[in-house]
Amino acid sequence: MRGGGVGVVAAAAVLVVAVGICVVDPQHVAAQPLVVNTTTSRLVDSHGRERIFHGTNVVFKGPPYVPIIDRFDYQYSFSKDDVALLSKWGVNAIRLGVMWPGVEPEKGKYNQTYLQHLQNITAMCEEQGIWVLLDMHQDVWSERFCGEGVPYWAADPGPDAKGFPAPLDKPYNVNSTTGLPSAQDCGKHDWPDYYFASAVGAAVQRMYDNQDGLLDAFCSFWALVASTFKSYTNILGYELINEPWAGDVNKDPDLLVPGQADKKNLQNTYDKAAAAIRAVDPDTPIFFETVTWDDVVVGFSHPPGGADSGHKSVLAYHYYMPPNFGPKETIQLHLDAAKKLNCGTFCSETDGEVFFETADPFFQSWMRWEYKAFVPKTGSNFGFWNSNGTVNSDMVFNLTRTYAPIIAGHGVDMHFSRENSTFELAFLLNKTCTAPTVVYAYTALHYPNGVNITVDPPVLSWAETTTNYYEFKPILRVAKDGQRVTVTFKNGESHANAVHSDGLGG
Ligand SMILES: *[C@@H]1O[C@H](CO)[C@@H](O)[C@H](O)[C@H]1NC(C)=O
Ligand SMILES: *[C@@H]1O[C@H](CO)[C@@H](O)[C@H](O)[C@H]1NC(C)=O
Ligand SMILES: *[C@@H]1O[C@H](CO)[C@@H](O)[C@H](O)[C@H]1NC(C)=O
Ligand SMILES: *[C@@H]1O[C@H](CO)[C@@H](O)[C@H](O)[C@H]1NC(C)=O
Numbered sequence: 347m348r349g350g351g352v353g354v355v356a357a358a359a360v361l362v363v364a365v366g367i368c369v370v371d372p373q374h375v376a377a378q379p380l381v382v383n384t385t386t387s388r389l390v391d392s393h394g395r396e397r398i399f400h401g402t403n404v405v406f407k408g409p410p411y412v413p414i415i416d417r418f419d420y421q422y423s424f425s426k427d428d429v430a431l432l433s434k435w436g437v438n439a440i441r442l443g444v445m446w447p448g449v450e451p452e453k454g455k456y457n458q459t460y461l462q463h464l465q466n467i468t469a470m471c472e473e474q475g476i477w478v479l480l481d482m483h484q485d486v487w488s489e490r491f492c493g494e495g496v497p498y499w500a501a502d503p504g505p506d507a508k509g510f511p512a513p514l515d516k517p518y519n520v521n522s523t524t525g526l527p528s529a530q531d532c533g534k535h536d537w538p539d540y541y542f543a544s545a546v547g548a549a550v551q552r553m554y555d556n557q558d559g560l561l562d563a564f565c566s567f568w569a570l571v572a573s574t575f576k577s578y579t580n581i582l583g584y585e586l587i588n589e590p591w592a593g594d595v596n597k598d599p600d601l602l603v604p605g606q607a608d609k610k611n612l613q614n615t616y617d618k619a620a621a622a623i624r625a626v627d628p629d630t631p632i633f634f635e636t637v638t639w640d641d642v643v644v645g646f647s648h649p650p651g652g653a654d655s656g657h658k659s660v661l662a663y664h665y666y667m668p669p670n671f672g673p674k675e676t677i678q679l680h681l682d683a684a685k686k687l688n689c690g691t692f693c694s695e696t697d698g699e700v701f702f703e704t705a706d707p708f709f710q711s712w713m714r715w716e717y718k719a720f721v722p723k724t725g726s727n728f729g730f731w732n733s734n735g736t737v738n739s740d741m742v743f744n745l746t747r748t749y750a751p752i753i754a755g756h757g758v759d760m761h762f763s764r765e766n767s768t769f770e771l772a773f774l775l776n777k778t779c780t781a782p783t784v785v786y787a788y789t790a791l792h793y794p795n796g797v798n799i800t801v802d803p804p805v806l807s808w809a810e811t812t813t814n815y816y817e818f819k820p821i822l823r824v825a826k827d828g829q830r831v832t833v834t835f836k837n838g839e840s841h842a843n844a845v846h847s848d849g850l851g852g
C-alpha cells in the first residue's frame with residue numbers, strides 16, 4: 347500500500363487500540379446536505395462535522411464545454427484516472443463549469459447529451475468521495491466579446507450599443523457564419539479590458555433587467571441544472587455566476603463604486619435565481635459572488651433568496667495577487683461580511699501559494715485554478731500538468747498539504763509547514779459524534795521517513811483506512827465532550843527507526 351517501503355512511525359505512548367470496526371464512510375460522502383453553521387460560517391455535514399475542502403477548478407471554456415471523460419489525456423480529459431489521481435492528491439472537491447451555451451445552445455432547446463456528460467463526471471466523483479461545486483462560469487460574458495459565459499442568443503447588446511469593442515477599439519469584423527470576432531482580433535487587448543466595451547455592459551445589463559426574458563431564461567437554466575443534479579449525494583453547491591460583471595458601467599458609472607453593483611443588479615438577479623432553484627431543490631447550498639473588486643465592501647443586504655436562507659448560502663470569493671489585498675485581509679473581510687449575512691464563506695478560485703498557508707488556521711476552503719490547460723482563454727491555466735504532458739511535481743508538492751477535511755467537533759487551529767511537513771490540528775471534540783475526524787496526509791511525498799502521529803491528550807484512536815486518509819475516533823472511556831485535542835503529524839526521525847504500525851495495535 348505505502349509506496350517505496352515507507353514505514354509509518356507511531357509514538358508508542360499514544361498508540362491505542364481502535365474501537366470496533368470502522369464504518370466505510372471516511373471522507374466518503376453520504377453526509378449531505380451540507381449546511382452552514384451561521385455562528386462559525388463553516389460548512390457542516392449531517393453528522394454535525396465541520397468540512398474543509400481543498401479543490402481544483404475543472405472549467406472547459408470553449409466548445410464542447412466539457413472535458414473528454416472516457417479516456418485520459420493530459421490536456422483535455424477529466425476521466426476515471428483523473429479522479430483517482432485527485433483523490434490520491436487529497437483533492438476532495440472540484441468546481442465544475444456548467445457552461446450555459448453547452449446546456450442551451452439555442453433558446454429553449456436544452457442539450458441533454460451535454461448534461462449527461464456532466465452527470466457522468468459527477469458520478470465518477472461521487473464514487474471517490476469528491477464533491478462537485480457547479481459553476482455557471484463566465485468571463486466577459488460571451489464568445490461575441492472574446493470571452494465565454496452566456497449563449498450567443500443571450501448576449502445581444504441591443505440596438506443602442508456601439509459595435510464591439512468600441513470605445514476600446516474600432517469595431518472588429520465578425521465571421522459571417524459564426525458571428526464571432528477572430529481570435530487574432532481578440533488577442534489585441536488583455537481580456538479584462540473588454541469589460542469596458544459598451545456592448546458588454548449593455549448585454550450584461552439586459553440580462554439583469556430581464557430584457558427579452560433573459561433573466562427568466564437564466565433562472566430556467568438554473569432550475570434545470572438543479573433538478574438534474576440534486577439527486578447526487580456529492581453536490582457541494584450551485585455557484586450562480588462566476589466573477590459577475592457590474593452591468594452597464596458606461597451608462598451608470600456608479601456601478602463601479604464598491605457595493606453598488608451588488609445592491610443595484612446582483613441582489614435581484616440572485617434572488618430570482620435562488621427562487622427558481624429552491625422550487626426544485628430546497629437544500630443544496632447556493633454559492634454567490636460579489637463583483638471582483640468588492641474586497642472593500644460587500645453590498646448585499648441578504649443572501650440569495652432572503653435573510654432566512656443564510657444556512658444554505660455561501661459567499662464565494664477569489665484570491666489573486668494582484669488585485670486582492672493580503673490573504674489574511676481578504677479572508678477576514680469575507681468572514682465579516684458572512685457574519686452580517688449569516689452565511690458561509692469559500693474561496694472558489696485562487697492561484698496563490700500564500701493563500702493556502704493563511705487559509706489553514708481560518709479553516710477556509712479553496713479551489714485552485716485550474717486542473718488542466720483545457721481551453722486557454724481569458725486567463726492562464728497553471729495546471730497540475732506541464733505542457734509536455736508530465737505532472738508538475740512542484741505543484742503537486744504544494745497542493746498536497748496535510749489537512750483535516752472532516753472534523754468531528756470545532757476546529758480552533760490548523761497549521762501545515764511546507765518546509766518540514768509538521769501538521770497540527772487543534773479542535774474541541776464532539777464526543778457524541780460517532781463518525782470520525784479525518785486527516786489527509788500524502789505520506790510517500792511529505793513524510794519520507796514515515797509519519798509520527800501524536801494525539802494530545804491521548805483520547806483518540808486512529809487508523810489509516812484508505813491510503814493517505816487517517817480516521818480519528820474518541821476513546822469513549824477517557825474522552826471528554828468539548829475537550830481540546832491536538833493531533834500532530836511529523837516526519838519520522840529516521841527511516842532506520844521507523845516502526846511500522848497502522849494504529850490498530852498490531
Ligand atoms: C450536445 O452536447 C454534445 C456533448 O457535449 C455535443 O457533442 C453536441 O454537439 C451538442 N449538440 C448541440 C446541438 O450543441
Ligand atoms: C454516461 O454514462 C452512461 C452510463 O454509464 C452511459 O450510458 C452514457 O453513454 C454516458 N454518457 C456520456 C455522454 O458519456
Ligand atoms: C468562419 O467560421 C467558420 C466556422 O468556424 C470557419 O470554417 C471559417 O473559416 C471562418 N471564416 C473566416 C473568414 O475566418
Ligand atoms: C517537461 O516539462 C517540465 C517543465 O518544463 C520539465 O521540468 C521536464 O523536464 C520536462 N520533461 C520531459 C520528459 O521533457
Ligand SMILES: *[C@@H]1O[C@H](CO)[C@@H](O)[C@H](O)[C@H]1NC(C)=O
Binds near residue numbers: 699700740741744
Ligand atoms: C510552490 O510553493 C513555493 C513556496 O510558496 C513557491 O515559491 C513556488 O512557486 C510554488 N510552486 C508552484 C508550482 O506553484
Ligand SMILES: *[C@@H]1O[C@H](CO)[C@@H](O)[C@H](O)[C@H]1NC(C)=O
Binds near residue numbers: 385756
Ligand atoms: C455552531 O458551531 C459552534 C461551534 O462548534 C457550536 O457551539 C454551535 O452549537 C453550532 N451551532 C449549531 C446550530 O449547530
Ligand SMILES: *[C@@H]1O[C@H](CO)[C@@H](O)[C@H](O)[C@H]1NC(C)=O
Binds near residue numbers: 763764765766767768
Ligand atoms: C517546521 O517549520 C515551521 C515553519 O514552517 C516551524 O515553525 C516549526 O518549528 C518546524 N518544526 C519542526 C519540528 O522543525
Ligand SMILES: *[C@@H]1O[C@H](CO)[C@@H](O)[C@H](O)[C@H]1NC(C)=O
Binds near residue numbers: 393394776778779781
Ligand atoms: C455533535 O455530534 C452530534 C452527532 O453527530 C450532532 O448531532 C451534533 O450536532 C454535534 N454537535 C455540534 C455542536 O456540532
Ligand SMILES: *[C@@H]1O[C@H](CO)[C@@H](O)[C@H](O)[C@H]1NC(C)=O
Binds near residue numbers: 355798800836
Ligand atoms: C514522535 O514524536 C514524539 C513527540 O513529538 C517524540 O517524543 C517521539 O520520540 C517520536 N517518535 C518517533 C518514533 O519518532
